[in-house]
Amino acid sequence: MSVPSNPYGPNPSDFLSNVNKFEVIESTLREGEQFANAFFTTEKKIEIAKALDDFGVDYIELTSPVASEQSRRDCEAICKLGLKAKILTHIRCHMDDARVAVETGVDGVDVVIGTSQFLRQYSHGKDMNYIAQSAIEVIEFVKSKGIEIRFSSEDSFRSDIVDLLNIYRTVDKIGVNRVGIADTVGCANPRQVYELVKTLKSVVSCDIECHFHNDTGCAIANAYTALEAGAKLIDVSVLGIGERNGITPLGALMARMITADRDYVLSKYKLHKLRDLENLVADAVQINIPFNNPITGFCAFTHKAGIHAKAILANPSTYEILNPNDFGLTRYIHFANRLTGWNAIKSRVEQLNLHLTDDQVKDVTNKIKKLGDVRQLNIDDVDSIIKDFHAEQSTANTPLLKPVSNGKEEDVAEQEAAEEPSAKKQKV
Amino acid sequence: MSVPSNPYGPNPSDFLSNVNKFEVIESTLREGEQFANAFFTTEKKIEIAKALDDFGVDYIELTSPVASEQSRRDCEAICKLGLKAKILTHIRCHMDDARVAVETGVDGVDVVIGTSQFLRQYSHGKDMNYIAQSAIEVIEFVKSKGIEIRFSSEDSFRSDIVDLLNIYRTVDKIGVNRVGIADTVGCANPRQVYELVKTLKSVVSCDIECHFHNDTGCAIANAYTALEAGAKLIDVSVLGIGERNGITPLGALMARMITADRDYVLSKYKLHKLRDLENLVADAVQINIPFNNPITGFCAFTHKAGIHAKAILANPSTYEILNPNDFGLTRYIHFANRLTGWNAIKSRVEQLNLHLTDDQVKDVTNKIKKLGDVRQLNIDDVDSIIKDFHAEQSTANTPLLKPVSNGKEEDVAEQEAAEEPSAKKQKV
Numbered sequence: 001m002s003v004p005s006n007p008y009g010p011n012p013s014d015f016l017s018n019v020n021k022f023e024v025i026e027s028t029l030r031e032g033e034q035f036a037n038a039f040f041t042t043e044k045k046i047e048i049a050k051a052l053d054d055f056g057v058d059y060i061e062l063t064s065p066v067a068s069e070q071s072r073r074d075c076e077a078i079c080k081l082g083l084k085a086k087i088l089t090h091i092r093c094h095m096d097d098a099r100v101a102v103e104t105g106v107d108g109v110d111v112v113i114g115t116s117q118f119l120r121q122y123s124h125g126k127d128m129n130y131i132a133q134s135a136i137e138v139i140e141f142v143k144s145k146g147i148e149i150r151f152s153s154e155d156s157f158r159s160d161i162v163d164l165l166n167i168y169r170t171v172d173k174i175g176v177n178r179v180g181i182a183d184t185v186g187c188a189n190p191r192q193v194y195e196l197v198k199t200l201k202s203v204v205s206c207d208i209e210c211h212f213h214n215d216t217g218c219a220i221a222n223a224y225t226a227l228e229a230g231a232k233l234i235d236v237s238v239l240g241i242g243e244r245n246g247i248t249p250l251g252a253l254m255a256r257m258i259t260a261d262r263d264y265v266l267s268k269y270k271l272h273k274l275r276d277l278e279n280l281v282a283d284a285v286q287i288n289i290p291f292n293n294p295i296t297g298f299c300a301f302t303h304k305a306g307i308h309a310k311a312i313l314a315n316p317s318t319y320e321i322l323n324p325n326d327f328g329l330t331r332y333i334h335f336a337n338r339l340t341g342w343n344a345i346k347s348r349v350e351q352l353n354l355h356l357t358d359d360q361v362k363d364v365t366n367k368i369k370k371l372g373d374v375r376q377l378n379i380d381d382v383d384s385i386i387k388d389f390h391a392e393q394s395t396a397n398t399p400l401l402k403p404v405s406n407g408k409e410e411d412v413a414e415q416e417a418a419e420e421p422s423a424k425k426q427k428v
Numbered sequence: 429m430s431v432p433s434n435p436y437g438p439n440p441s442d443f444l445s446n447v448n449k450f451e452v453i454e455s456t457l458r459e460g461e462q463f464a465n466a467f468f469t470t471e472k473k474i475e476i477a478k479a480l481d482d483f484g485v486d487y488i489e490l491t492s493p494v495a496s497e498q499s500r501r502d503c504e505a506i507c508k509l510g511l512k513a514k515i516l517t518h519i520r521c522h523m524d525d526a527r528v529a530v531e532t533g534v535d536g537v538d539v540v541i542g543t544s545q546f547l548r549q550y551s552h553g554k555d556m557n558y559i560a561q562s563a564i565e566v567i568e569f570v571k572s573k574g575i576e577i578r579f580s581s582e583d584s585f586r587s588d589i590v591d592l593l594n595i596y597r598t599v600d601k602i603g604v605n606r607v608g609i610a611d612t613v614g615c616a617n618p619r620q621v622y623e624l625v626k627t628l629k630s631v632v633s634c635d636i637e638c639h640f641h642n643d644t645g646c647a648i649a650n651a652y653t654a655l656e657a658g659a660k661l662i663d664v665s666v667l668g669i670g671e672r673n674g675i676t677p678l679g680a681l682m683a684r685m686i687t688a689d690r691d692y693v694l695s696k697y698k699l700h701k702l703r704d705l706e707n708l709v710a711d712a713v714q715i716n717i718p719f720n721n722p723i724t725g726f727c728a729f730t731h732k733a734g735i736h737a738k739a740i741l742a743n744p745s746t747y748e749i750l751n752p753n754d755f756g757l758t759r760y761i762h763f764a765n766r767l768t769g770w771n772a773i774k775s776r777v778e779q780l781n782l783h784l785t786d787d788q789v790k791d792v793t794n795k796i797k798k799l800g801d802v803r804q805l806n807i808d809d810v811d812s813i814i815k816d817f818h819a820e821q822s823t824a825n826t827p828l829l830k831p832v833s834n835g836k837e838e839d840v841a842e843q844e845a846a847e848e849p850s851a852k853k854q855k856v
Contacts, residue, residue: 221649290718
C-alpha cells in the first residue's frame with residue numbers, strides 16, 4: 001500500500017477505488033478468438049491457458065460451448081487442466097446456452113445481453129422485461145449448480161441509464177457474483193466511465209467487471225478510471241486481440257497499474273513472462289508486436305534525444321516511469337544518430353574501454369553528428385569514428401590544442417543504441 | 429455543434445471544454461525524429477510536411493535548429509514551402525537556441541524546460557528562479573520578433589504544483605500565446621489531467637497545449653480529457669512515433685474526436701488521407717502499421733463473431749461507433765471461421781448470386797462450422813462448400829426434407845471476410 005508516498009497511486013478521494021486490489025479476467029481464448037486472424041487449435045488453446053495461468057491471471061474466459069462442437073470440447077479440456085485461475089465461459093442470456101455451459105466443468109458463467117436500443121432492435125429484438133425474465137431464469141439456474149455467475153449488459157454506454165440500473169439492481173438482488181459493464185463499440189471516454197461505475201456502485205453490492213473496446217484508443221485509460229470509481233475486475237486479452245481492433249491489452253494494463261501500485265502488481269503477476277506470453281499469442285495469430293506496444297514494443301525503453309539520454313544516464317527515473325527490469329527487459333541509449341549528444345557518446349567511449357577527455361568527446365560527438373546529418377548511422381559507424389579519433393589522439397602523442405566545443409549542441413542530442421538486432425529493421 | 433443530441437459530444441457540465449474546437453500541433457518532424465528508427469532526409473521531411481499540411485493539421489513542429497547543421501537547414505527549407513499550417517520549432521529555454529530559432533523563418537517557437545525535481549537535478553541543474561529568469565528573457569526576445577511563443581514545462585505531472593502555477597502565471601502575464609503541459613514520462617491518468625488542466629485554466633488566460641507520452645497507454649484518453657478541461661491544442665505525431673513508445677497518435681485522436689463532434693472534425697481534416705499519411709511515415713521509419721491501430725489497423729472494421737455480424741448486417745451502427753466511409757475505408761464481415769453464423773453466410777450466398785432458403789443456409793452454415801472446427805478456413809473454402817451445397821440442392825431437384833436446424837448456433841457466430849489480401853498474412 002504505497003498510497004501516501006506515490007502521487008500515481010489511488011486517488012485518496014476515491015473511497016471506493018480498487019486500483020490497488022484489481023483482478024483480471026483474461027479473454028484471449030474468448031474475445032481473442034473473435035480477432036480476425038485467430039484460429040486456435042486445442043493444443044494451442046491449452047498452451048495459452050497454461051501460460052496465462054503461470055503469468056497469474058485471476059480468471060480465464062473461454063468461447064461459448066455452443067459456438068461449435070470443438071469449442072465445447074476445448075472448454076471441457078481446459079477445465080480439466082487443474083489451473084489455479086478460475087475458468088469461465090461466456091454465453092448469451094439464454095437457457096439453451098446455460099444448460100450446455102454448466103456441464104462443461106467451468107467455475108463460472110459470464111452471461112451477456114444487449115441492452116442498447118441498437119442491439120434490442122437489430123440483434124435479439126427483445127424488450128427490457130423479456131431481458132429481465134431471461135436473466136432471472138438463467139442466473140437462478142447457474143446459481144443452482146453452485147458456480148459463479150456474472151450478468152453483463154452489452155453496449156452499456158449506449159443503453160438507457162434507467163433500464164440499466166433497473167436490471168443491475170434486479171440481478172444483484174438475486175445474488176450474482178458480478179455485474180458487467182461493456183463498452184462494446186469502444187465509444188466511452190474516461191469521465192463517462194467514472195460516472196457510470198460510480199453510479200452503479202451505489203446501486204449494487206456485488207463486484208463490478210468492465211469490458212472496454214479500443215476503437216477510439218481509450219481502453220486502457222477507461223479500465224484504470226473504472227477501477228478508480230470502484231470496479232474490481234477488468235477484461236483483458238494478450239495484446240488486446242478481439243473484435244475489430246480489440247480490447248484492453250493485458251500488458252498495457254500492467255504498465256498502467258504498476259505505476260499505481262508496484263508492490264501489488266509484482267506480488268500477483270509474473271511480469272518477466274509478459275514478453276514470452278505476447279510472443280506466444282502473436283505467433284499463434286500471425287501478427288507482429290506493435291512497434292509502440294507498452295513495455296514490449298521494440299523501443300519502449302529506448303532513449304534517443306540528447307537531453308533525454310543525458311538525464312537517463314544520470315538517473316533513469318528522469319525519463320522512465322516504468323523500470324524495464326521489472327519486466328525482464330533492459331534500456332537502450334540510442335547514440336548513433338544526429339540528435340546524439342556528448343553524454344551519450346561519452347558513455348559509449350567508456351563501454352569501448354577507451355579514454356578521452358570531455359573536450360575530446362565533444363569533438364568526436366560533432367564528427368558523429370555531421371555524418372548523422374548525411375545518412376542514417378549504425379553502431380559500427382559510430383564505433384569506427386570513435387576508434388579512429390582515439391587512435392589519432394594517441395598517435396599525435398602531444399598535448400592537444402583544439403578549438404573548444406561551444407557547447408551549443410551538448411544537450412540537444414543523445415540517443416540510445418538500438419542494440420537489439422531487430423531494432424533497425426523492425427519491418428521485415 | 430451536435431451537443432444536445434450526441435451523448436459522446438462535449439459534456440454539458442464542462443463549461444470550458446474545447447472538445448469541439450481543438451487544434452493539433454503535429455510533431456512527427458520533431459518528437460517523431462526522436463523515434464528510434466527515424467532518419468528523415470530533407471526530401472522526406474518536405475514530403476511529410478506537405479502531406480501533413482494537406483491533411484489539415486494546424487501546426488507543424490520541427491526539430492530544434494541547433495540540434496545539427498542539417499536540422500537548421502531543413503527548418504529553413506520547410507518554412508519556405510508556404511504551407512497553410514503554421515511552422516514551429518522546439519527549443520530549450522535558452523537564448524543561444526532562441527537566437528538561432530527566430531532566424532529560421534518559423535511562425536512560432538515552442539520553448540520547454542524541465543521543472544520536475546528529477547530534471548532539475550539530473551538534467552539542467554537549475555532552480556525555479558533561474559527557470560523563471562530564462563523564460564522571461566527568451567519569451568520577450570521571441571515576442572520582439574513578432575512570432576508566436578509557447579512556454580512549456582517538462583515532466584509537468586511530477587513537478588511541484590505551486591512551482592508550476594507560479595511560472596505559468598508569470599509567463600502568461602508577459603503574454604505568451606500558449607502554455608504547455610507535458611506528460612514527459614507517460615505517467616499521467618485522465619482524472620489527474622483533468623484536475624491539472626482545470627486548475628491551470630483558472631490561473632492563465634492564454635491557450636493551453638498538452639503533450640502526452642504513451643508509456644502506460646493513456647495518451648489518447650489524456651488528450652481527450654485535457655480538452656474537456658479546457659486545453660485547446662494537442663501535440664500528436666503520425667502513428668504516435670516519438671521517444672520510447674511515443675505520444676498521442678494523430679489517427680487515434682481523430683477516431684476519438686470524431687465520436688465527439690463529427691461535423692467539426694470532417695470540416696477541418698481530410699480523414700480519407702489518413703491511411704496514405706500513415707503509410708508514408710511508416711515506410712520512412714521502417715515500421716508496420718500496428719495490427720490494432722485505430723481506424724487503419726487491418727481489422728479495425730472487421731466483424732467476426734456471429735451475433736456481431738448479424739447485427740452489423742442489419743445496421744452497422746450496432747457494432748461501429750466509427751463509420752469506415754469517413755476514412756475512405758470499408759468494413760468486412762469475416763465469415764470464414766467456426767464462429768460464423770447463418771446471417772453472415774446468407775449474406776455471402778447472396779454475394780455469390782445463389783439462392784438458398786433460410787433452412788438451407790443454416791444447413792450449409794453447419795457444414796462450414798464443422799470444417800472451421802478442424803482447420804483455419806479461407807474464403808475459397810467457404811465459397812466451395814456453398815457452391816457444392818447449392819449444386820447438390822439443384823440436382824436433387826425435389827422438395828427437400830431435411831432436419832431443421834435447432835437454431836442453437838445461429839447467433840453465436842458470423843464473421844467478416846478478411847478480403848484484403850494482407851489480412852491473413854499480416855506477419856510477413
